[in-house]
Amino acid sequence: MLVRLGNARVMIDCGADWLDHQKRVNPTAIVITHAHADHAAGLAKGAACPVHATEETWALLQRYPVPHRKHICHREPFSIDTVSFEAFPVEHSLLAPAVGYRVTSGRVAFFYVPDLASIRERHEALSGVALYIGDGATVVRSMVRRRDHSEIGHAPIAKQLRWCQEEGVARAIFTHCGSEIVRSDARVVGARVRKLGHEHGVDARVADDGLTLTLDHGIAIS
Ligand SMILES: [Zn+2]
Ligand SMILES: [Zn+2]
Numbered sequence: 001m002l003v004r005l006g007n008a009r010v011m012i013d014c015g016a017d018w019l020d021h022q023k024r025v026n027p028t029a030i031v032i033t034h035a036h037a038d039h040a041a042g043l044a045k046g047a048a049c050p051v052h053a054t055e056e057t058w059a060l061l062q063r064y065p066v067p068h069r070k071h072i073c074h075r076e077p078f079s080i081d082t083v084s085f086e087a088f089p090v091e092h093s094l095l096a097p098a099v100g101y102r103v104t105s106g107r108v109a110f111f112y113v114p115d116l117a118s119i120r121e122r123h124e125a126l127s128g129v130a131l132y133i134g135d136g137a138t139v140v141r142s143m144v145r146r147r148d149h150s151e152i153g154h155a156p157i158a159k160q161l162r163w164c165q166e167e168g169v170a171r172a173i174f175t176h177c178g179s180e181i182v183r184s185d186a187r188v189v190g191a192r193v194r195k196l197g198h199e200h201g202v203d204a205r206v207a208d209d210g211l212t213l214t215l216d217h218g219i220a221i222s
Contacts, residue, residue, distance in 0.1 A: 001013065001112060001114075001133070001175070001221065001222070002025060002027070002221070002222050003083060003103060003219065003220070003221055004219070004220040004221075004222070005081065005082060005083050005105055005217075005218060005219045005220070006081060006082065006218075007028065007081065008028050008029070008080055008081035008082070008083055009025070009026060009027050009028045009029075010027060010028065010029045010030070010031060010080050010083060010085075011025055011027035011029070011030045011031070012030075012031050012032075012033065012101060012112055013030075013031075013032060013033055013039040013040070013114060014030050014032065014039070014040060014041075014042035014043050014047070014051075015037065015038040015039050015040070015041060015042050016037050016038060016041035016042055016044075017038075017042065018042030019041065019042045019044060019045060020045075021042075022042060022047060022048070023048075027047075027049050028049055028080070028081070029049050029050050029051070029052065029080045030043070030047055030049060030050070030051045030052070031051075031052045031053070031080075031085055031101060032051065032052065032053040032057055032061075033098050033099055033100065033101070033112075033113070033114060033115065034057055034092065034093065034096045034097065034098035034099065034115065035053075035056075035057045035060035035061055035096040036093065036096050036098075036115065038176075039114065039115070040053075040057070040060075040061055040064075043061065043064045043066055044064055045065070046064065046065040046066055046067065047066050047067075047068070049068065050068040050069075050070050051066050051068060051069060051070065052070040052071075052072050052078065052080075052085070053069075053070075053071070053072065054071070054072055054073070054074065054087060054097070054099060055071055055073075056097040057096070057097070058071060060095075060096060072085075072087055073087070074087055074088065074089050074099065075087070075088065075121075075124075077104075082105060083103060083104070083105050083219070084103070084104040084105070085101050085102070085103055085104075086101065086102045086104070087099040087100075087101055088100050088101070088102060088111075088113075088119060088120070088121055088124070088125040089120055089121075090113055090115075090116040090117070090118065090119050090120070091116065091117040091118045091119075091120065091150055091151040091152065092115045092116045092117055092152060092153070092154075093115075093152055094147055094150060094152060098113075098115055098116065099113075100112060100113030100116060100119060100125060101113070102125055102129065103219075105215075105217045105218075105219040106216070106217040107216070107217065108130055108215050108216045108217045108219060109128060109129045109130065110129050110130055110131040110132070110133060110215065110221070111125055111126055111129045111131070111132050111133065111169075112133045113133070113134055113135060114133075114134075114135055114175060114176040115135055115137075115154065115176065116134075116135050116154070116155060117144040117151035117152055117153050117154060117155050118144075118151050118155060119163070122163055122166075122167065123167060126163065126164070126167035126169055127167050127168070128168075129167075129169055130169075130170070130171065130215055130216070131169070131171045131172070131173065131213075131215065132160070132163075132164050132169045132171070132172040132173075133172070133173045133174075133175055133207075133221075134157070134160045134172060134173070134174050134175070135154050135155060135157075135160065135174065135175075135176060136157065136174035136175055136176055136177035136178060136181055136206060136207070137153075137154035137156070137176070137177070137178035137180070138154060138156045138157065138178055138180050138181075139156060139157050139158065139180060139181065139189065139192060139193065139196070140156050140157070140158045140196075141156055141180065142155070142156050142159070143155075143156070143178075154178070157174050157193055157196065157204070158196055160172065160174075161196055161197055161199075161200040161202050161204060162200060164200065164202045164204075165200040165201055165202060169202065170201075170202060170203060171202065171203045171204075172197060172202050172203070172204040172205075173204070173205055173206075173207050173211070173213075174193060174204070174205070174206050174207060175206075175207040177206060177207075181206060186206070186208070189206055190205060190206050193205060193206050210222070
């Protein structure tokens with residue numbers, strides 16, 4: 001995903017698909033949610049710009065030749081140009097601890113979390129955001145498993161819509177779609193997600209490739 005504001009072009013996650021295509025995106029910064037290959041392996045040949053990730057994620061990406069490593073901490077906002085990012089720890093993987101980002105520009109904020117089973121500080125993460133961009137692994141079937149005191153895997157869209165409803169988030173987009181969604185008829189799944197959203201008072205949709213959104217304050221997401 002790419003967040004654009006003024007001259008800033010911030011890429012959130014850089015999966016294996018981007019390994020030879022980073023130049024095309026030409027990001028001014030990259031921010032990583034977790035070390036799974038579909039989110040970070042695009043850095044395997046390095047990056048020309050600063051890359052932001054948590055200590056836990058960097059520990060797993062040690063071998064990547066990334067010269068400009070920025071270490072970020074949970075719940076400590078940092079700025080890239082005029083855009084502020086705050087990492088919230090999410091349950092998803094024990095081996096590759098993940099975060100979601102609350103991204104703020106002026107008075108508009110959105111939350112981006114491509115992989116998660118749950119958000120620990122959900123209220124702080126989602127209250128007041130204009131848009132939730134979430135995990136499209138499944139629509140209603142849960143892919144969450146319990147390990148000790150943690151949840152791992154993927155929360156279904158239906159559950160994420162409940163969180164949005166509870167936190168008053170009016171709009172949601174689901175990305176990074178799993179096989180359940182990818183293999184189905186896009187119109188059927190789209191209608192199902194819209195209907196589920198409607199039941200929760202949320203304007204919900206499935207992201208299609210090339211989707212570009214402009215939020216207030218001139219911030220564009222694609
Ligand atoms: Zn993952
Ligand atoms: Zn993933």
